[in-house]
Amino acid sequence: MILGTAAEGPFQKNGYVLGCERTSAAVYIDPGDEVEQLLGFIAEQGLRVSHILLTHAHVDHVSGVAEAKRRLQAPIYLHQEDQSLYDNAARQGAMFGIQVEQPPPVDRYYDEQDAITFGDYQVAVHHTPGHAPGGVCLAVTKHGAAGAPALFAGDNLFAGSIGRTDLPGGDYEVLMKAVTEVLFAFPDESIVYSGHGPETTIGRERRSNPFVLEYLAARPG
Ligand SMILES: [Zn+2]
Numbered sequence: 001m002i003l004g005t006a007a008e009g010p011f012q013k014n015g016y017v018l019g020c021e022r023t024s025a026a027v028y029i030d031p032g033d034e035v036e037q038l039l040g041f042i043a044e045q046g047l048r049v050s051h052i053l054l055t056h057a058h059v060d061h062v063s064g065v066a067e068a069k070r071r072l073q074a075p076i077y078l079h080q081e082d083q084s085l086y087d088n089a090a091r092q093g094a095m096f097g098i099q100v101e102q103p104p105p106v107d108r109y110y111d112e113q114d115a116i117t118f119g120d121y122q123v124a125v126h127h128t129p130g131h132a133p134g135g136v137c138l139a140v141t142k143h144g145a146a147g148a149p150a151l152f153a154g155d156n157l158f159a160g161s162i163g164r165t166d167l168p169g170g171d172y173e174v175l176m177k178a179v180t181e182v183l184f185a186f187p188d189e190s191i192v193y194s195g196h197g198p199e200t201t202i203g204r205e206r207r208s209n210p211f212v213l214e215y216l217a218a219r220p221g
């Protein structure tokens with residue numbers, strides 16, 4: 001898989017471009033302040049982006065969507081439960097004192113039954129609320145290839161940390177359930193590409209994430 005990543009601006013949010021090495025079909029996950037860099041990567045690599053996929057609609061994950069849509073003309077995918085956050089993207093930016101272009105309308109809501117494909121790869125969508133009501137984890141696998149998926153987990157799980165739950169729509173119990181029941185259902189060797197910071201693996205977080213260990217220790221039984 002061809003993987004381009006960049007983080008920019010005050011939020012240092014990771015944007016990801018995933019491309020099929022055989023067909024050059026590609027997706028762009030969470031266009032934000034790094035959009036110019038990754039549009040450059042897409043052009044350099046000769047990729048054709050067929051989907052703009054959002055892990056959730058906090059402003060740092062959508063601040064580049066308007067520009068990405070103009071340049072790529074690809075449909076925008078979001079979980080239905082983040083529609084109101086999305087509608088308020090420019091207002092979210094204003095709360096941080098940042099001017100953000102309101103993104104154009106969402107084209108499609110995710111359907112967890114439907115896999116999204118780009119070339120030889122497919123993306124399965126898993127609803128992981130708690131940090132945002134419409135948060136999703138995007139699990140990417142190659143057709144016919146063995147091995148664990150690559151997980152694009154948004155802001156739910158980070159290397160050594162978890163997403164904040166003090167923003168509108170956040171809920172600690174819901175987040176921990178998504179992390180321990182949805183994300184930890186993946187094999188240990190699955191690489192996790194988070195919304196912020198370096199990549200990690202499910203196994204490493206299962207063994208050593210202090211927030212997860214604390215949650216599990218506090219649970220009866
Ligand atoms: Zn977020």
Ligand SMILES: [Zn+2]
Nearest residue numbers: 013060155195
């Ligand atoms: Zn974020």
